[in-house]
Amino acid sequence: MPKRGRWLRRHVVALALVALLAGLLASAPAAAEPRQLAAPTSMTISQRSTMAVVTWPAVPGAGGYAIDYDTSPGFLTARSLTSPETLAVLTGLDPSTSYYVRVAAVDAATNAIGPWATAVTFTTGDREYSLPAPVLSASSDTSTSLTVEWNKVGPKLHYEVALGKEANTVTTTQQVTGLTTAFDRLEKTTKYYLSARAVNADGVPVTAWSAPAAFKTPESLPLRVGSYNIRNGTIKAGGTWNKRRHAVADTVAGQHVSVLGLQEATWNIGGYPAGQYADLAHLLGKSWKSTTYVGNAGPEGTRILYDSDEVTMLRQGYQKLAGSHANGNWRYVSWAEFRQESTGKRFFFANTHFLARQTKHEYNSRVSGAKQLVRIVEKYNTEKLPTIIVGDINSHKFRNPQNAPYNIITDAGYIDPLDNIDDWRGGPRGIAEKRINASMFTINLFHRKAMKGNYSTGVMVDQIFVTPMRVSEWETVVKVDSSGRFIGTIPSDHNMIRATVYLP
Numbered sequence: 001m002p003k004r005g006r007w008l009r010r011h012v013v014a015l016a017l018v019a020l021l022a023g024l025l026a027s028a029p030a031a032a033e034p035r036q037l038a039a040p041t042s043m044t045i046s047q048r049s050t051m052a053v054v055t056w057p058a059v060p061g062a063g064g065y066a067i068d069y070d071t072s073p074g075f076l077t078a079r080s081l082t083s084p085e086t087l088a089v090l091t092g093l094d095p096s097t098s099y100y101v102r103v104a105a106v107d108a109a110t111n112a113i114g115p116w117a118t119a120v121t122f123t124t125g126d127r128e129y130s131l132p133a134p135v136l137s138a139s140s141d142t143s144t145s146l147t148v149e150w151n152k153v154g155p156k157l158h159y160e161v162a163l164g165k166e167a168n169t170v171t172t173t174q175q176v177t178g179l180t181t182a183f184d185r186l187e188k189t190t191k192y193y194l195s196a197r198a199v200n201a202d203g204v205p206v207t208a209w210s211a212p213a214a215f216k217t218p219e220s221l222p223l224r225v226g227s228y229n230i231r232n233g234t235i236k237a238g239g240t241w242n243k244r245r246h247a248v249a250d251t252v253a254g255q256h257v258s259v260l261g262l263q264e265a266t267w268n269i270g271g272y273p274a275g276q277y278a279d280l281a282h283l284l285g286k287s288w289k290s291t292t293y294v295g296n297a298g299p300e301g302t303r304i305l306y307d308s309d310e311v312t313m314l315r316q317g318y319q320k321l322a323g324s325h326a327n328g329n330w331r332y333v334s335w336a337e338f339r340q341e342s343t344g345k346r347f348f349f350a351n352t353h354f355l356a357r358q359t360k361h362e363y364n365s366r367v368s369g370a371k372q373l374v375r376i377v378e379k380y381n382t383e384k385l386p387t388i389i390v391g392d393i394n395s396h397k398f399r400n401p402q403n404a405p406y407n408i409i410t411d412a413g414y415i416d417p418l419d420n421i422d423d424w425r426g427g428p429r430g431i432a433e434k435r436i437n438a439s440m441f442t443i444n445l446f447h448r449k450a451m452k453g454n455y456s457t458g459v460m461v462d463q464i465f466v467t468p469m470r471v472s473e474w475e476t477v478v479k480v481d482s483s484g485r486f487i488g489t490i491p492s493d494h495n496m497i498r499a500t501v502y503l504p
Contacts, residue, residue: 014345030453037061037114040086049125051096054088056103056117060208063108065205069101073119082106093213095127123463126208133210134196141410143188143218144210149180150196153207157198167212171193189219201241210250221342222500223311223473226257227462229494232301233266233276238493241269242274247491249283251477254500259338260308261351265301276480279302291316291336299332302353302391312336314346319376321369326355326362331369333376337385345503348381352391354405364403366395370405374412386503389414392494396459397453406463414465417499420457431497436475442495450478464499473500 032079040056047053054067067088070078070186081088091125093099105114141147148161163168170193174181188190193212199205225492226325230248249357252260265276277403281288286311299318316336324331335350354369355362373389379385393405397420410416418438419430432438441451452458477496479487 005089021057034196037107039115039118040103040105043101043103043117043120045101045120045122047122047124049128050091050093050121052090052093052124054090054103054109056086058086058113060103060333061108062105064106066104066106066113067101069099071097071099072349073100075100075102080501093124093126098123099310116365127205129207131198131207134198134215135490136194136210138194139200139479140221141182141216144186144193145182145184145218146186146194146215146217147180147182147196152179155243157200157206159191159196159198162193162198164193165190168195170212186217188217188315189461191216192421220502222502223340224255224257224500225259225349225388225464226252226255226389226496227261227352227392228252228496229263229392229462229466229492230265230276230280231492231494232264233269239489244489244491245279245283247489249280250495251479251491252280254282255475255496256500258307258340259349260305261349262303263301263306263353263392264376265303267300271366277305289313291334300329302332302334302351304334304336304349304351310342311340313338314491317380321372323357323365323368331355331371333378335380341502343503346385346502348377348385350377350387350389352393354392354394356394359361363376367408372410374409386469387414387467389500391468394461396461398459409465414467416463416465417471418457418460420460432471434473436473436476438474438476440476440478440495442476444490444493444495450480452484462494462497464497466501469504470502471499472502
């Protein structure tokens with residue numbers, strides 16, 4: 001066949017193929033337009049310490065969802081996952097950590113990711129432990145400290161205890177091997193928050209931190225003072241000192257006083273060359289001391305005992321009461337200046353013992369002794385420190401011709417916490433906020449049944465006077481049964497008296 005014929009035939013076939021392809025293209029449907037999916041409208045998150053569950057409403061046209069989560073709001077190091085449902089579980093989270101999460105719908109037809117929903121932040125919970133966190137309690141030994149205690153949560157554990165002024169800034173931490181610790185150099189009347197957790201020997205936590213608990217340092221702390229005529233140790237009536245010494249010591253120890261005025265304490269008796277006051281201090285413990293003087297000089301039986309763990313004696317002295325000589329002895333005023341260690345506050349303490357008999361001479365001696373007492377305190381308390389006067393004044397509201405020593409002392413500005421000169425007539429009750437056994441007499445004369453009056457304040461041969469200060473409690477100390485009879489050995493022919501005060 002000629003070349004021209006062959007070329008023509010090929011040209012006709014090509015045109016036919018072009019026409020066929022054009023027809024096919026004309027009959028094919030048009031391509032689908034891409035859809036714009038909506039972003040999820042909201043998210044709900046439920047978190048624990050190492051995981052979180054995220055849920056959201058369904059988005060129309062979504063074939064699944066993409067989720068990103070990160071500790072950064074920029075999602076620079078985000079972890080990603082997909083979910084066919086409107087729910088995702090985020091695992092491998094760190095406890096107590098803030099995370100950001102975002103969700104986008106995925107197109108069911110094209111797998112294209114739609115716009116991201118607004119990111120939501122959440123914080124995982126504390127690490128979960130099998131042991132519970134410690135439970136704290138706190139008290140104050142001083143007005144600038146907190147002593148913290150907690151329960152034992154497991155064997156062979158150590159503890160970390162943290163303190164701060166705000167619940168969310170508990171940062172001052174101590175490492176402790178026991179179950180108590182103290183924070184010092186704090187501010188008075190200030191609220192502090194405390195938290196604790198247990199750790200193992202390697203310092204790895206085995207409990208969560210306890211919820212911060214609030215405790216407040218006090219403005220001041222109580223001072224417990226007392227007065228006790230412990231009966232001359234050489235007199236056998238009522239029992240020798242050897243028989244009574246432990247009963248006296250138990251009575252004093254049970255009242256937890258810091259300072260105690262003693263009367264009638266024999267300075268030298270057989271078997272106890274140091275005297276009753278030194279023997280009593282020995283029985284009370286090594287922190288207890290007595291006002292001391294050179295040789296046998298000093299106020300004989302009228303001395304002051306004090307607990308050196310509670311107070312520091314700064315100076316001391318005594319003075320004989322003119323006109324008080326009787327039975328070969330003189331009566332004295334013994335005094336000392338102390339500093340209360342828990343508050344740093346100083347105070348003046350005086351102790352005395354007046355003559356007892358109801359003769360004109362001894363009545364006049366009591367009147368003179370009260371006047372001298374007031375002058376002695378004024379002379380030596382030059383800074384006018386808060387003052388506590390105790391003693392056996394051997395006078396009371398039923399005495400004739402009058403209760404002169406009481407009147408002289410109170411007229412000088414000192415306060416009887418019971419105001420007992422008028423109370424039996426229905427007068428004022430005094431400043432003592434709580435009265436314990438106030439109707440008991442302060443003398444018992446070794447009677448097995450304690451002496452008690454039919455009025456709210458008993459016969460107060462022994463007294464405690466104070467300058468203006470808070471007196472939270474007064475007690476006439478007796479250990480009796482339900483019938484009012486003494487239990488065990490009667491310690492002395494006088495009952496101890498005790499007051500709890502707050503130094504201004």
